[in-house]
Amino acid sequence: MTENMDLDAQPPRGVKRTAEEAGLPPEAPRRIKALDQxxxxxxxxxxxxxxxxxxxxxxxxxxxxxxxxxxxxxxxxxxxxxxxxxxxxxxxxxxxxxxxxxxxxxxxxxxxxxxxxxxxxxxxxxxxxxxxxxxxxxxxxxxxxxxxxxxxxxxxxxxxxxxxxxxxxxxxxxxxxxxxxxxxxxxxxxxxxxxxxxxxxxxxxxxxxxxxxxxxxxxxxxxxxxxxxxxxxxxxxAAAATKIDRIKQAYGGAAAKEIMSFDTEDARWGFRASGYATNANYSTKRTMLLIFINNRSVESSAVKKAIEQTYQLFLPKGGHPFVYLSLDIEPNRVDVNVHPTKREVHFLNEDEIIELVCANIRENLAKVDTSRTFKTQTLLPRVTPMTPLNQRQPSGDATSPEDDSASRRTSTTKKPYENNLIRTDSKMRKITSMLPPALATSTSQDDSPIANGFQYTKTDREQVQVRLTSVKSLRAQVRESMHNGLTEVFASLTYIGVVDSTRRFAAIQSGVNLYLVDYGMACNEFFYQVGLTDFANFGLIQLQPAPLLRDLLDIAADLQFEIDPSCAGLNKDQIVDKIHNQILKSKAMLAEYFSIHLSDDGHLETIPLLLKGYMPCMAKLPTFLLQLGPRVDWTEEENCFRTFLKQLAEFYVPEALPPPKPKLDKGKGNERELDDEEMGNIDATQAPTEDTEQDPEEKAIEKRRKEIEHTLEHVLFPAFRSRIVATEAMLKGVVEVANLKGLYRVFERC
Missing domain, CATH: 3.30.565.10 (Histidine kinase-like ATPase, C-terminal domain)
Known part of the structure; x- marks a missing residue:
């Protein structure tokens, strides 16, 4: 049938033709002319x-x-x-x-x-x-x-x-x-x-x-x-109205009632900042920010973001502050001619000035935070979640007419759903108070196992302003990889405790959710970010007496050759010499940027202090120094800083501890480890006591375990809450274990 069909001899529609085939004259170039005035x-x-x-x-x-x-x-x-x-x-x-x-x-x-x-x-x-x-x-x-x-x-x-x-x-x-x-x-x-x-x-x-x-x-x-x-x-x-009166008339009495003033200046950056901000008792649905630079109303997303992050520690989720900020900057440091409407201005040392302003606001917020008010749920008459147990009256005690009327008024208030309740004060009651005395351990600040382990002295060193493009690039990479949801989790966390010190797991609460966190991974990222933010401005840990760098490298090399079979064919002394020479060759750079000071005869005098109150495990110091050879790129600036700070962060991460080894029948020649079933059958009276003889190595491990637990609760996780930027890579180290609303749905079906 197809042979008998009439086919169109013309080219199909839609086929492109050149200008020559279409017979069109070539298009002349358009002339440039001035626009009409x-x-x-x-x-x-x-x-x-x-x-x-x-x-x-x-x-x-x-x-x-x-x-x-x-x-x-x-x-x-x-x-x-x-x-x-x-x-x-x-x-x-x-x-x-x-x-x-x-x-x-x-x-x-x-x-x-x-x-x-x-x-x-x-x-x-x-x-x-x-x-x-x-x-x-x-x-x-x-x-x-x-x-x-x-x-x-x-x-x-x-x-x-x-x-x-x-x-x-x-x-x-x-x-x-x-x-x-x-x-x-x-x-x-x-x-x-x-x-x-x-x-x-x-x-x-x-x-x-x-x-x-x-x-x-x-x-x-x-x-x-x-x-x-x-x-x-x-x-x-009116012209005679004060600043507070003007804020009250313009933005309401609620903001003016909870207002606080702040003021800071720094001659190095040539600025003075003053203004008013609401305290933690006030919050609104969106941030109200008034910024004036040299009396000119401007907008700044960088200032707004920094202030909102500052208030995350003090306001509930979804709450935002009112802030009026007036910045007086030396005119020769400001360029106002960068926007047609002068809505934006550029000025020197923007990051440093914003950080000082936010630090001053944070300090003032902390001062007034003692008067912060909370709405509490009344469970029983005269008993609230904030009432200590020893102050609660027995149910049979007589009450005065005033108390009875107060209880009746309280009972008429609207009761919130329990699945939305969040513990707001970590000092109320801890989960360890519910455990048997033999299993409960004290982690209060007064009982710190390392409370007297540090002595700090101040130096007259001035802060170094870092203008290296490589460091700014590394900081930008961290900001670009930020995960907003996970950062909010860390910013509002409540620390619960260590779950497994061998696999470095800890439990935290954020909102009504319970999370399991790989604190080794979190510490690694945190100390890397500290290395970037405090670059060239680290504290110093003095080593007394100062060990020889060569001796530390030999110790680490001996250990590496002992545990790694792939090192059998290598020359250990040659490797140590090469790393030793590389570190000494970079001595000036290490001292200037990383606070690692080496004497002329090769003694290691100081190492950097990244976080006050936390001392890294010194047993890891030889390995850290040895890894500076093969794992640091000494040829290119940005890669050098990145890889060095990665190794420094790894050095600061708390080490994984071996599991405890409880034993029975000591002295009878049949010592053995207990399996999980046997551990569950041990009576509380059979648990080891403080008087039980213990191997010195086990004692050292147990002491270190308590030190790490105390440091995690009182130093590291509070530091995470205040300054960590959670990245996308940290998602695989955080697992949601449970959430209160989900548990209520489960129990509602029972």
């Missing part, structure tokens, strides 16, 4: 004035620059129809009005170098020019030595007549000292931009946010705003 001005205006709030911010800052003590704002349709600002500043001279709205006309700058020391809000002379290209602009101004006010209309940067047929020159008018700027029909000639705004109420809220921010910051200036046609003001604050 009107198009240029509208493009520039669209970059600077994005919304009514940006127009208001520019006009508001001009009024403050003019020395105003009272600023009144009138808006209609969120500022799209009308935006008027009236101040009592020094006004504008009549002779300056013709060029007032031309681009780059300003009284703030003369030379480009003036940008290095600019101290005012506006300086480029683009705000009024931009507004005049996209709106109808009217200016009424009067100076102190003028007998009348002058009014001028502007369009596209030039003077324009008020009505067709009239002159465009400024006209004498009645007016009070100061300046009134009226912006009407914003974006009237850019319909696409005008249609992009959702609603006037949303734009009004953004305008109000700008006013409240400057109202909090600018003491001595009165602010008020109202909608056109309404008699009452939307927001107002």
């Amino acid at each position: 009107d198009v240029v001005n509208k493009i520039a205006a669209g970059e600077i004035i994005v919304a009514p709030m940006h127009a208001l911010k520019e006009l508001l800052e001009n009024s403050i620059d003019a020395g105003s003590t009272s600023i009144e704002i009138l808006v209609k349709d969120g500022g799209l129809k009308l935006l008027q600002i009236t101040d009592n500043g020094h006004g504008i001279e009549r002779d300056d009005l013709p060029i007032l709205c031309e681009r780059f006309t300003t009284s703030k700058l003369k030379n480009f170098e003036d940008l290095m020391s600019i101290g005012t809000y506006g300086f480029r002379g683009e705000a009024l020019a931009s507004i005049s290209h996209i709106a109808h602009l009217r200016v009424t101004t009067r100076t102190a030595n003028s007998s009348c006010a002058w009014q001028a209309h502007y369009q596209s940067g030039k003077l324009a007549p008020a009505k067709p047929g009239q002159l465009s020159d400024p006209k004498a008018s009645a007016g009070r000292p100061g300046t009134q700027i009226t912006v009407e029909d914003l974006f009237y000639n850019i319909p696409n931009r005008r249609r992009a705004f959702r609603s006037p109420s949303e734009e009004y809220a953004k305008v109000l946010d700008v006013i409240t921010r400057y109202a909090v910051h600018r003491e001595g200036v009165a602010f008020s705003i109202k909608k056109h046609g309404e008699t009452g003001t939307g927001f107002s604050v």
Whole structure:
């Protein structure tokens, strides 16, 4: 049948043809030409004035620059129809009005170098020019030595007549000292931009946010705003109002009630920071952050993220603070000319300044944290989870009428679901208090097995500012690999205890979830991050007497050749000599960056201290030094720092301990280890006591076991909670064992 079908001889549709086949002339290259000046001005205006709030911010800052003590704002349709600002500043001279709205006309700058020391809000002379290209602009101004006010209309940067047929020159008018700027029909000639705004109420809220921010910051200036046609003001604050009063009027009494002040400065970085922040008793659904740098309202995602991480230790999950921060930085360290709306600025030593500010806020939060209040669930009359057991009254005790009425009031409160309850105080009661006395061990701070093991002295060393690109790159790699969910788990953890010191497992609680954590893996990542953050600023552990580096390498090599059969064909002395020479060759670098000091005759005098209160196992020191040879890349800077810090972190990880070996029938010649079934049948009275003779090696292991357990509870896991950044790789070392809501679902089916 296919042979009898008629086939189309024409080429199928959709086949591409070249220009020559189609008979089209070749396309000529497009010529480059200058844009029309009107198009240029509208493009520039669209970059600077994005919304009514940006127009208001520019006009508001001009009024403050003019020395105003009272600023009144009138808006209609969120500022799209009308935006008027009236101040009592020094006004504008009549002779300056013709060029007032031309681009780059300003009284703030003369030379480009003036940008290095600019101290005012506006300086480029683009705000009024931009507004005049996209709106109808009217200016009424009067100076102190003028007998009348002058009014001028502007369009596209030039003077324009008020009505067709009239002159465009400024006209004498009645007016009070100061300046009134009226912006009407914003974006009237850019319909696409005008249609992009959702609603006037949303734009009004953004305008109000700008006013409240400057109202909090600018003491001595009165602010008020109202909608056109309404008699009452939307927001107002008197010039004599204090900072706290301004915060209360702008952001509510709840924030002002729980406010605390902070203040810090550092001459090295040339800054001074002050402000107000809420304490741990206040939290809201989103962070309210007011940042002013050299009196200019800006936004900074880095500052916001750092402050939110600081408050994670003090606020419940989902809670956020209110923070007002004013940074005064030396003008020559700040570049304000990096954004068309000056919404962002760049300044030197940003990381160091943010860290000092957050540390000061954290310190102030810790001071007021003793007065933190909690909502507790009442289980029985006069008995709450926070009530010590020895203060609870027996059920048969008589109670006063006042107590009885209080209990009745308490019983009417709404009871929360038990599957949402979280223990908020780790000192209330520990799980070890429920164990038999023979199995319970004390881990309090007073009973620390290593409480007197350290002696610390302060040095006069100044902090080194690290500007190495390689170190910054390694830090960025850690941030990029961050796992947000796991980081929150560690930031809100409650330590429970060691589950298995042989496999290095510990149990922690976060929220209503129970997790099993490989603390060896967590310590490895934590000390690597400490090595990056404290790079070149480590503490010192002095070794007295200082051992010879060669002797330590020999010890480690002997052990390695003994346990590793693959080393049989190698020359041990040759390997040790090569590693010894490499370390001595890098002696200056090790001392400068890693606090490893070697004397001229090869004695190891100091090693780095990464965490106060924790001493690494010194038995691992020879192996650590030996591994610096084959496992550190000494040829390239970034790889050298990365591999060295990995080995340093491995040295600091607590070692895995062998399991305990309980034995019975000592002295009868039939000593043997017990299996799990026999261990379960041992009566409590048969358990080994403190008086039982024990092998010296077992005693040393048991002592070290207690030291590690104490260090994990009081040093390492609190350090994880405050500063670890959990990475994606750590996911395989954390397992969720149970969660309270899941357990309730299981028991509900029973």
